[in-house]
Amino acid sequence: MKQRNPVFHMKGYFFFIYFGFGGLFPLLTVYLQDEVQLSGAQIGVITSIGPIVMILIQPLWGMLSDYTKRPKLLLTVASIGAGVSGFTYLFAQEYLMFVLTASMIALFQSALIPLSDSIAMNYTKREGGDYGRIRMWGAVGFAVAVWIMGNASDLFGLEVIFYGFAVVMFAGAFFSRHMPNEAGSAVVDVRGGLKRLMKVKGFPLFLIITFLVYGPIMANNFYFGVLIQFAGGTLAGVGFAFLLAAGSEVPFMRWAGAWIQRRGILTILFAAAFISGVRWIFYSFEPDPVWIYATTIMQGFSIGLFVPAALQYVTDIAPAEVKATAVAVYAAVGNGVGAFFFSMSAGLLIDLHSILAVYLFYGIMTLSGALLLFLLAWRQPHVVKKETA
Structure with missing residues (x-):
């Protein structure tokens, strides 16, 4: 029997895996705060343990x-492992059990994004196509998931998010079995590669920028639901807000490639970071939920452009023999160190003040990253204009 188009299976995989992330993580913090009644510091540890595990694993x-040379088999195993691990949240009662469960999910989750991104990126480079148009199905899945699971939580209780996570992870495992087996050609040599990358013009500064901009983006997935409820919204309202926010990423990811060619990578990155910072600052003024819903579409411009542009910038400036290492280090700084720091700091700030202080802090840090991007664009005008000639 002729196999279906591998692009279809990559889109399906991104949809279901990010459906799992969207259905679990934005509502997990609400569950830990309202149902389990953990402190902000405890929630901060649980939400930040994942990034640390990812850095190591x-x-x-x-x-x-x-x-x-079998990345899709590893994706299948990791998807099933993540689903089983997420289901164990239903049996956790003690704080340490929640920490252990979060660690187990992170153990398997650490394979899902980099391996699937690598497969999609390598396939589109070999066969032609647009990585952003495949990756945008993850944004679709995330958006739909939070809306569906937010409404389901209002009807059946927050425990439903753990059942949903397990089911869609198993669905993702099915799609991973039919993805192309695009093994990376470059070996990741973190120690030797990092030493060389630190000499690449712009790369060390971009790691700092990634920490400042991408860290709050990742942490927001955990704490945006807390903000909605603090402002007077419901669980269904949390789902609706994420539907608008993540859904707005889809068209921007679709247009990212063309905009980067027209305006240049660093110009797009600066605009995305600046808008993201303004959004966080706005939330710190405790707006009405209606205004939060209305401004969620800013996420499309910020995240929908920053993610593909940042990945392209890293792969463009890195020497061929250390490209894989560059992507691994970039992911570790953004998904790992940045997500850990901003998730942990959020828990502490909630205990000391409120969720409003969290978003003020996120805004200041993100705008600092935007300022550094402006400086980087000034130092590398050839990168800004190289695609526009």
Whole structure:
């Protein structure tokens, strides 16, 4: 029997995996705060433990993929493992059990994004196509998930998010079995590669920018639901807000490639970071839920453009023999160190003040990253204009 178009299966995989993320993580913090009644500091540890585990484990998945040359098999195993781990939240009662469960999910989750991104990126480079148009199905899944699970939580209770997470992870495992087996050609050599990358003009500064801009973006997935409820919204309202926010990413990811060619990578990155920072600052003034819903579409311009543009910038400036290492380091700084720091700090700020202080802090840090991007664009005008000539 002729296999279906591999692009269809990559789109399906991104849809279901990000459906799982969208259905669990934005509502998990609400569950831990309202149902389990953990403190902000405890919630901060649970939401930040994942990024730390990813920093330690992600390179091992990469090396295992390089060694076996079977990344899609690893994706299948990791998807099933994540689903089973998420289901164990239903049986957690003690704080340490929640920490352990979060660690187990992160163990498997650390394989999902980098391996699937690598497969999609390598496939589109070999066969032609637009990575952003495949990756945007993750944004679709995330948006639909929070809306569906937010409404389901209002009807059946927050425990439903754990059932939903397990089911869609298993669905993702099915799609991963039919994805192309695009093994990366470059070996990730973090120690030697990092030493060389630190000499690449612009790369060290961009790591700082990634920390300042992408860290709050990742942490927002955990704390945006808390903000909605603080402002007087419901669980269904949380789902509606994420539907608008994540859904707005879809068209921007679709247009990202053309806009980067027209305006240049650093120009797009600066605009995305600046708008993201303004959004966080606005939320710190405790707006009415209606205004939060209305401004969620800013996420499309910020995240929908920043994610593909940042990945392209890293792969463009890195020497060919250390491109895989550059992507691994970039992911570790953004998804790992940045997400850990801004998730942990959010929990502490909630205990000391409120969720409003969290978004004020996010805004200041993100605008600092935008300022550094302006400086980087000034220092590298050839990168700004190279695609526009």
